[in-house]
Amino acid sequence: xxxxxxxxxxxxxxxxxxxxxxxxxxxxxxxxxxxxxxxxxxxxxxxxxxxxxxxxxxxxxxxxxxxxxxxxxxxxxxxxxxxxxxxxxxxxxxxxxxxxxxxxxxxxxxxxxxxxxxxxxxxxxxxxxxxxxxxxxxxxxxxxxxxxxxxxxxxxxxxxxxxxxxxxxxxxxxxxxxxxxxxxxxxxxxxxxxxxxxxxxxxxxxxxxxxxxxxxxxxxxxxxxxxxxxxxxxxxxxxxxxxxxxxxxxxxxxxxxxxxxxxxxxxxxxxxxxxxxxxxxxxxxxxxxxxxxxxxxxxxxxxxxxxxxxxxxxxxxxxxxxxxxxxxxxxxxxxxxxxxxxxxxxxxxxxxxxxxxxxxxxxxxxxxxxxxxxxxxxxxxxxxxxxxxxxxxxxxxxxxxxxxxxxxxxxxxxxxxxxxxxxxxxxxxxxxxxxxxxxxxxxxxxxxxxxxxxxxxxxxxxxxxxxxxxxxxxxxxxxxxxxxxxxxxxxxxxx
Numbered sequence: 001x002x003x004x005x006x007x008x009x010x011x012x013x014x015x016x017x018x019x020x021x022x023x024x025x026x027x028x029x030x031x032x033x034x035x036x037x038x039x040x041x042x043x044x045x046x047x048x049x050x051x052x053x054x055x056x057x058x059x060x061x062x063x064x065x066x067x068x069x070x071x072x073x074x075x076x077x078x079x080x081x082x083x084x085x086x087x088x089x090x091x092x093x094x095x096x097x098x099x100x101x102x103x104x105x106x107x108x109x110x111x112x113x114x115x116x117x118x119x120x121x122x123x124x125x126x127x128x129x130x131x132x133x134x135x136x137x138x139x140x141x142x143x144x145x146x147x148x149x150x151x152x153x154x155x156x157x158x159x160x161x162x163x164x165x166x167x168x169x170x171x172x173x174x175x176x177x178x179x180x181x182x183x184x185x186x187x188x189x190x191x192x193x194x195x196x197x198x199x200x201x202x203x204x205x206x207x208x209x210x211x212x213x214x215x216x217x218x219x220x221x222x223x224x225x226x227x228x229x230x231x232x233x234x235x236x237x238x239x240x241x242x243x244x245x246x247x248x249x250x251x252x253x254x255x256x257x258x259x260x261x262x263x264x265x266x267x268x269x270x271x272x273x274x275x276x277x278x279x280x281x282x283x284x285x286x287x288x289x290x291x292x293x294x295x296x297x298x299x300x301x302x303x304x305x306x307x308x309x310x311x312x313x314x315x316x317x318x319x320x321x322x323x324x325x326x327x328x329x330x331x332x333x334x335x336x337x338x339x340x341x342x343x344x345x346x347x348x349x350x351x352x353x354x355x356x357x358x359x360x361x362x363x364x365x366x367x368x369x370x371x372x373x374x375x376x377x378x379x380x381x382x383x384x385x386x387x388x389x390x391x392x393x394x395x396x397x398x399x400x401x402x403x404x405x406x407x408x409x410x411x412x413x414x415x416x417x418x419x420x421x422x423x424x425x426x427x428x429x430x431x432x433x434x435x436x437x438x439x440x441x442x443x444x445x446x447x448x449x450x451x452x453x454x455x456x457x458x459x460x461x462x463x464x465x466x467x468x469x470x471x472x473x474x475x476x477x478x479x480x481x482x483x484x485x486x487x488x489x490x491x492x493x494x495x
Contacts (some may be wrong), residue, residue: 005200012042019051026439028058042429046072046079053085056384057092059414061385065089080109087123093386094293096127130296147202155192162356171200171276179273181291183232183266188307194269195480198315201272205322209484211352214452216285223253224335224447226411226418226430227287227441230261230300233268234434237464238446245274247281252327254411254430255287255337257296260437262466265307268316286323287337288370288387290362321357325369328405332454334411339372340364340391340399342380348403373413374422374429386493393423400426407456418445418460428456435463449469 019034035052042048069086072079087102103123107113157165164178178187179217188194216222223242228235238317245248253271258264274282288294292310295301295317304313308477327337328348340346346365354366361367371388376382378392396408409429413420420429 008041011111012038012045012048015041016045016048016051023051023058026058027443028055031055038288041407044075044297046076048357049075050079050081050085053082057085057089059384060092061384062089062093063382064384064387066093078109079461080106083109093124094297100124100127112293138200145317146311146318148378150195150199150315152195152199152309153194155190156193157190157192159201163189163192163230164193164412165186166196169196171197171273173277175349176270176277178207180236183263183270184236189266189269191308191312194308194312195315197269197272197276198312198319202278202319202322202468204275204325204436205284208324208356209352210354210356211328211348212324214250214327216250216330216449216454216482218452220248220373221448221450222250224254224409224430224449225296226254226302226432227256227443228253228261228267229256229289229433229436230258230267231262231433231463231466232261232263232266232270233464233466234432234444235267237461238409238432238444241459241461242446245278245282247278250278250281250283252283252285254335254336254409255323256289256411257284257287258300259289259294262303262390263300264300264303267449283327284323284475285327285335285337286320286325286356286370288325290320291360292317295466302314317359319413320361323356324364325356328353328371329449329453330451332406333409333449334400334403334405334407336369338368338388338412339374340408340409341372342366342389343403344395344398346399352369371412374410374427376422379448393426396423402439406454409456411488414440414442415445416442418443419447419458430458434461 015034015038019031019038022031022034032052032055034470035048035055038045038048039052049068049072053065055070056062056068057064061282064084066089067088070084073086076214078080083102083105087099090096100123104122107120163182165465166172166175169293173310174351177374182189191363214222225238232353239245245251257268257271264443271282271284275284289298293338300316301313304316328334350365351369356366360370368388371383371385373383373385373388373390374396375390375392378394380392380395381390383389400406400408410427411430413431415429417432418434421427422429428447430445430447431442432444432446436442443460443462445458445460448459449455450457
């Protein structure tokens with residue numbers, strides 16, 4: 001019996017070392033699987049649980065990370081890295097008070113650790129700032145529209161400005177092409193034109209319902225893209241591969257335009273400009289990152305403040321609330337950022353009736369639309385993210401049957417080839433940010449649908465090299481997510 005137990009402990013340690021190597025190679029899913037096996041053999045080792053929590057964090061499975069880190073803490077209440085891991089996961093979920101408690105516990109366990117003291121102060125400073133902003137904020141019912149108080153006409157353009165210009169109130173293709181070239185050279189357009197683009201896009205977006213019906217005539221095509229996450233040069237590559245958006249070459253970008261990448265402002269201004277130029281050539285859906293809490297943590301807020309102003313931060317937050325939540329192509333293909341619902345019987349009319357003009361709630365149809373993920377097993381389960389839920393193929397099948405639809409297309413998850421087909425071919429995930437966060441090594445993809453059959457033609461593509469990466473990486477240095485990365489900079493346990 002003792003020999004068998006010792007053998008399991010030894011095998012578990014070997015699996016942990018293999019998992020650590022996979023983690024260091026950015027193969028986080030493989031690392032999770034290996035940690036799974038180590039835990040099955042020796043579930044009383046807190047290190048294994050904490051390491052798996054870190055791998056889940058890298059996969060943005062923050063709910064699972066919290067569970068694993070909590071288990072590590074239960075096994076060893078004095079294990080500081082358990083609190084580190086859980087605090088980081090809470091911070092990534094926007095649960096700042098919970099995160100602060102864990103970081104304070106790290107300081108109690110390691111009172112003389114200067115590194116722990118410094119990191120706690122960084123976290124306290126960030127959380128105090130957030131609390132202050134919450135304290136002075138005005139309730140939604142009292143808040144006045146920032147957009148209604150702004151007028152781009154009164155902003156003067158200095159004579160020395162040499163960038164792209166809009167003549168009057170009409171955004172032209174020549175302007176958009178010049179703007180794209182300016183962005184490629186890291187030249188920001190004038191605040192007047194940025195404001196004009198955002199305000200005009202707002203007017204178009206708030207006029208559509210929460211669920212938009214898209215009509216693709218026979219013989220025509222329609223392209224669906226997934227998350228872009230501020231990867232401007234990869235966005236340009238999509239246009240290079242598939243053509244610029246137009247009324248004859250329409251696109252739907254399915255949420256998560258911003259955050260993570262260093263060129264989120266360039267991405268959102270490009271998409272908004274094409275929306276203004278071709279209202280039925282560019283469709284935009286809301287993702288979970290089109291929200292204040294995500295933008296504060298993952299870089300967009302800081303980027304906008306750096307490149308434009310605090311006023312634009314408020315303006316983008318307001319306009320993001322105007323983005324529709326879902327699209328239906330030719331009454332057959334349902335496109336949504338996250339996924340399906342915690343209850344059966346949801347009809348398209350229910351989605352269309354959602355009052356979307358708010359920050360995403362923590363539960364309900366709107367939350368699930370933005371956050372849910374598919375799972376291979378039938379039924380429903382808790383979300384690995386800690387928000388929304390996981391749903392199986394039977395849930396997808398019933399939703400499609402209830403609404404006389406053929407296919408669900410969603411985004412929200414990194415996939416090695418840029419896409420994945422699940423649920424007996426009834427659900428496709430498409431993700432358009434290749435080499436996500438400059439470390440995942442994945443491809444991106446987009447889907448072309450040709451009418452009338454609407455058979456999905458999926459195109460995968462690799463990441464392009466950003467010519468300004470060393471500089472661009474500095475733009476996110478002060479975001480909370482980068483602070484968290486620094487907090488967890490120590491490698492996974494090797495002992």
